[in-house]
Amino acid sequence: MLAAVTSMSGKVNRGAGVPKKGEVIDHAWRPLAKQPLPAGQPRTWYVSHNRRLKAMRLAIALLDSGAFAPDQATNEKIRETAEVVGVHRPSDATCRMVRRLMAAQR
Numbered sequence: 001m002l003a004a005v006t007s008m009s010g011k012v013n014r015g016a017g018v019p020k021k022g023e024v025i026d027h028a029w030r031p032l033a034k035q036p037l038p039a040g041q042p043r044t045w046y047v048s049h050n051r052r053l054k055a056m057r058l059a060i061a062l063l064d065s066g067a068f069a070p071d072q073a074t075n076e077k078i079r080e081t082a083e084v085v086g087v088h089r090p091s092d093a094t095c096r097m098v099r100r101l102m103a104a105q106r
Contacts, residue, residue, distance in 0.1 A: 054087055055097040061085045062102065070099040 037046060061081050067073050075095045082090050090098070 051094050051097060054090060055094050055101055057085060057087060058082060058090065058094070058098045059101040062098065068102075070103045073099055073102060 037049065058078055058081055061084070062073050062078065065081065067077065073095075075092065078095045078098050079089055082088070
């Protein structure tokens, strides 16, 4: 659970929450409050959703570390980055997804 955060104005904020449409995010340094996943989906949906989230986190971390091309992101480098970021060891499928995200057109 996210702890209460004091903003620069001195007010206590109980988590950033998910911004509403058109709302400006002025607190990028704080994580958004986690929302529960929708109920009633098949288990495979949850597995692929969590895999996509992990792949995005790892791709962002690799880009921040200077690996900008998919061929620079070997399975070993992705797994080392996962240890640094603090996520569980990714599978081969997640490593492939990380490389696909890095190769996507911007």
